[in-house]
Amino acid sequence: MPSSPISSRRGFLRTAIALVPAGTLAGCEVKQSTTTSAPGSSEGADANAGRASGVDYKPHFFDAKEWAFIHAAVDRLIPSDSEGPGAVEAGVPEFIDRQMDTPYAHGALWYMQGPFTQGAPELGYQLKLVPRDLYRLGIAAINAYCTKTYAHPFDALDPATRDTVLGALEKGNVDLDNVPAGVFFGQLLQNTREGYFCDPIHGGNRDMGGWKMIGFPGARADFMDFVNQNGAAYPYGPVSIEGKRT
Template identity: 40%
Template sequence: MRRRDALRSLGALVAAAGLTKVSATELKAVPHETGLNPEMLPVPVMAGGQDKVFTGTTRATLSAIYDRLIPHDELGPSATEAGCMDFIESQMAGPYGDSKDVYLEQPLQDDESELMALAIDLRNRRDYYLAGLAFVEEQAKQRHGASFADLDGEQMDRLLNDLEVGRLEWEGKGSGSRFFEMLLQNVREGYFADPLYGGNRDMVGWKLVGFPGARYDYRPYIHRNGQNLGLEPISLIPVS
């Protein structure tokens, strides 16, 4: 998969956002006691500094998948070079990986069990990811007698394409394509999220699409829709 294919829908969203008219009201008389408390400042994800959710073969498989979805090319670094593994490690080790935002209990009423089974998965995202990656690794060994990370690019792409279009249904109809979409969503998030979260190292994703970052005030530029502002991206990472 070419980088422009993986990022095409995101580019459309950025273009649409450039057409949006912005209006804002200035907030005045903010109480002084609401000033920033150093203890409340966000803590950036440090490269290699988070709990390891993906290790050994599982880590190699995910790294290889990410770098097929967003490869190193003339446009910029690959997903792993941009820190996407640090991003997903941090996410999966925390509330996102625990699926704290999702109902994961058993159905409460027997007569609704069939309907509820379609709506919930009694695993968190971390376990879902690990199970899906194990399936991809299994398929690689069945097809080629080698781990996914050791396949050549064409072999990887054929396997991932089969996963994307639903020819590899590891947990029933639609399961393969759903897992592929989650992988693609997460690698995009890692490539374009604020570097605070571990990915988008050196703001390579923002530079690729011309996003100026987390600047305090864009009012001087509101009238310049669709123009290259020539602004260096700024991260949310606190600067002392």
């Protein structure tokens, strides 16, 4: 493997992990309850921990067209390869769907009073749309754009064309009804990262594949045996909040 820290997929995702809130990775304050917040940027624990997971999971927020979009989009943001699983294999769609039923996705923990005026980027998020709205309106608008431009919705496009569309969204070069393209892309990318690196209790990082790929040890109780061993490879696999090991 090349020595440059960003010259491989593994190296790139290792650097990307710095952009994921620490609480999303291990979820240290998880509580099994029916009304909780989401992890990391989602402010806490998963409200849907009791749902069927993995291949048996059925979306509760996204409809069939939206679900197809989520799968097709996250598959291009983190595709699978020889170094590790892709976002779909890691359960990222399930993670995102679960987040839509949390206070985070409803904007319950945000200041949501007007006026809503787009200001300078350093002022942060200024829109009246909460994450649920961004996904519902954004996916519909992107599918309409793709159908008009390419005669097919996003999930029916070939991978290269999907990449072209995602690149245009990232640069804000697509005019979407009701949703700024760059804002939607940022939301999708951030939630994809979170789902790829979260503790599996939240629905993503299935079998701790993301953690294993970058060498993250997970929610182990302590690391006292490895203090001052700078640069030494950690010899054990990751552990989840529920105590599962791989």
